[in-house]
Amino acid sequence: xxxxxxxxxxxxxxxxxxxxxxxxxxxxxxxxxxxxxxxxxxxxxxxxxxxxxxxxxxxxxxxxxxxxxxxxxxxxxxxxxxxxxxxxxxxxxxxxxxxxxxxxxxxxxxxxxxxxxxxxxxxxxxxxxxxxxxxxxxxxxxxxxxxxxxxxxxxxxxxxxxxxxxxxxxxxxxxxxxxxxxxxx
Amino acid sequence: xxxxxxxxxxxxxxxxxxxxxxxxxxxxxxxxxxxxxxxxxxxxxxxxxxxxxxxxxxxxxxxxxxxxxxxxxxxxxxxxxxxxxxxxxxxxxxxxxxxxxxxxxxxxxxxxxxxxxxxxxxxxxxxxxxxxxxxxxxxxxxxxxxxxxxxxxxxxxxxxxxxxxxxxxxxxxxxxxxxxxxxxx
DNA sequence: TATTTATACATAACATGTTCATGATTTTCC
DNA sequence: GGAAAATCATGAACATGTTATGTATAAATA
Numbered sequence: 001x002x003x004x005x006x007x008x009x010x011x012x013x014x015x016x017x018x019x020x021x022x023x024x025x026x027x028x029x030x031x032x033x034x035x036x037x038x039x040x041x042x043x044x045x046x047x048x049x050x051x052x053x054x055x056x057x058x059x060x061x062x063x064x065x066x067x068x069x070x071x072x073x074x075x076x077x078x079x080x081x082x083x084x085x086x087x088x089x090x091x092x093x094x095x096x097x098x099x100x101x102x103x104x105x106x107x108x109x110x111x112x113x114x115x116x117x118x119x120x121x122x123x124x125x126x127x128x129x130x131x132x133x134x135x136x137x138x139x140x141x142x143x144x145x146x147x148x149x150x151x152x153x154x155x156x157x158x159x160x161x162x163x164x165x166x167x168x169x170x171x172x173x174x175x176x177x178x179x180x181x182x183x184x185x
Numbered sequence: 186x187x188x189x190x191x192x193x194x195x196x197x198x199x200x201x202x203x204x205x206x207x208x209x210x211x212x213x214x215x216x217x218x219x220x221x222x223x224x225x226x227x228x229x230x231x232x233x234x235x236x237x238x239x240x241x242x243x244x245x246x247x248x249x250x251x252x253x254x255x256x257x258x259x260x261x262x263x264x265x266x267x268x269x270x271x272x273x274x275x276x277x278x279x280x281x282x283x284x285x286x287x288x289x290x291x292x293x294x295x296x297x298x299x300x301x302x303x304x305x306x307x308x309x310x311x312x313x314x315x316x317x318x319x320x321x322x323x324x325x326x327x328x329x330x331x332x333x334x335x336x337x338x339x340x341x342x343x344x345x346x347x348x349x350x351x352x353x354x355x356x357x358x359x360x361x362x363x364x365x366x367x368x369x370x
Numbered sequence: 371t372a373t374t375t376a377t378a379c380a381t382a383a384c385a386t387g388t389t390c391a392t393g394a395t396t397t398t399c400c
Numbered sequence: 401g402g403a404a405a406a407t408c409a410t411g412a413a414c415a416t417g418t419t420a421t422g423t424a425t426a427a428a429t430a
Contacts, residue, residue, distance in 0.1 A: 007378025017239050018255065021314070022217050022232075026257060028330040029210035031337040036207070037418095038343050042261065046385065046418095047207075054202050064409065070203065072211060077386055079410055084385085101395045101408040127344070129206070132336045141329045142206065144322060145213040151317045152216040158310075176229040176273050178247050181413045222388095231388095231415065250378065262416055264380055269415085286378040354401050 032129060039121040043114060048073060048117065052081055056091060056107040057115045063102055064093075090114060213294040217314060229298060233258060235303065237266055241276060241292040242300045248287055249278075275299060 017023065033047060040050055051071040056062065068078045082105060085091045090111035094103040130138050194283070202208065211313065218232060226236055236256040251265045267290060270276040275296035281287040313325050
């Protein structure tokens with residue numbers, strides 16, 4: 001029965017939880033990252049810091065905003081990471097004369113040394129995973145992931161109408177606070 | 186030339202960064218989650234809180250450790266989340282008389298109401314994504330992700346040097362085994 | 371039974387994700 | 401030229417990821 005008698009609304013049955021796409025993606029990524037994390041830990045760098053160093057290794061210098069897109073990090077996170085890496089003398093920031101709001105980031109010789117030390121571990125782990133999974137399947141997976149991303153980004157933006165916002169049936173204690181920094185108002 | 190003259194060591198060339206498997210998985214998951222986040226934000230619940238509520242919605246009660254595995258959350262995160270959800274009267278924790286270390290978690294009527302309010306949004310978004318991507322490709326992707334996870338978990342544990350000690354393996358065969366220290370039998 | 375060891379859960383501490391807000395510029399527009 | 405708006409980078413505040421540690425309890429063992 002799809003429609004309970006005498007009631008227009010019905011409870012939506014949630015799909016099996018552990019088989020959901022977000023969970024599958026999360027678990028797959030975690031499987032992969034666990035192989036890398038133990039190596040990165042040897043060098044006292046986090047996954048995100050390694051992303052930054054890797055991105056820097058292929059360019060002479062790069063603007064912070066461009067670096068954020070390349071590493072898929074949000075600006076505040078990247079700001080903190082760069083501050084930390086600069087204190088460790090792994091990167092250096094240079095202001096841009098043409099636009100004093102911007103700054104260029106470069107890797108230092110110390111940073112390059114670290115990259116060269118980590119890279120063999122990283123590549124070895126990547127090769128192991130590729131070999132275990134199979135190169136063709138790896139390419140197929142990558143293509144599918146890219147298609148998924150493309151297809152989703154083609155979807156129209158979600159608009160919440162007044163009906164969606166209609167949820168006053170939750171008490172204040174139940175409602176909770178919005179995410180992130182609380183609004184000043 | 187693969188080998189620089191007069192030097193046994195060589196720099197390992199890092200693969201293209203934005204095409205790496207971890208980055209592909211991360212970007213794909215972010216594309217998916219962005220569709221969900223705006224809805225969850227309407228109800229002031231985070232993705233992780235929603236994972237917990239969803240897991241609770243299918244059981245009468247569940248132990249914290251089992252819930253952690255089901256939601257793929259680490260114990261400290263889950264501990265904080267449950268504390269928050271309990272303060273919002275969405276879940277309730279009950280100590281287990283037989284073993285005072287453990288506690289059972291259940292969703293409250295308020296929590297159920299919230300779940301029933303969120304579920305239609307969640308399912309609608311999931312359907313949109315499935316339709317845009319295609320059901321067959323979705324299944325293929327899920328199968329590949331599962332295979333990847335399985336293959337990686339079959340790989341031998343990483344051993345770096347004699348220096349770094351292998352952390353004690355967390356017990357994964359908890360499904361039907363007794364809690365606490367394993368019985369000798 | 372007393373001691374030791376393992377487990378369940380919580381807490382601490384720090385890095386990052388996420389959102390909002392601010393300061394310093396640069397750009398746009400009047 | 402000057403006010404308003406947009407942009408870049410950072411900071412604030414809270415939730416979560418991650419590792420280490422602590423506390424209470426149960427199980428194993430001497």
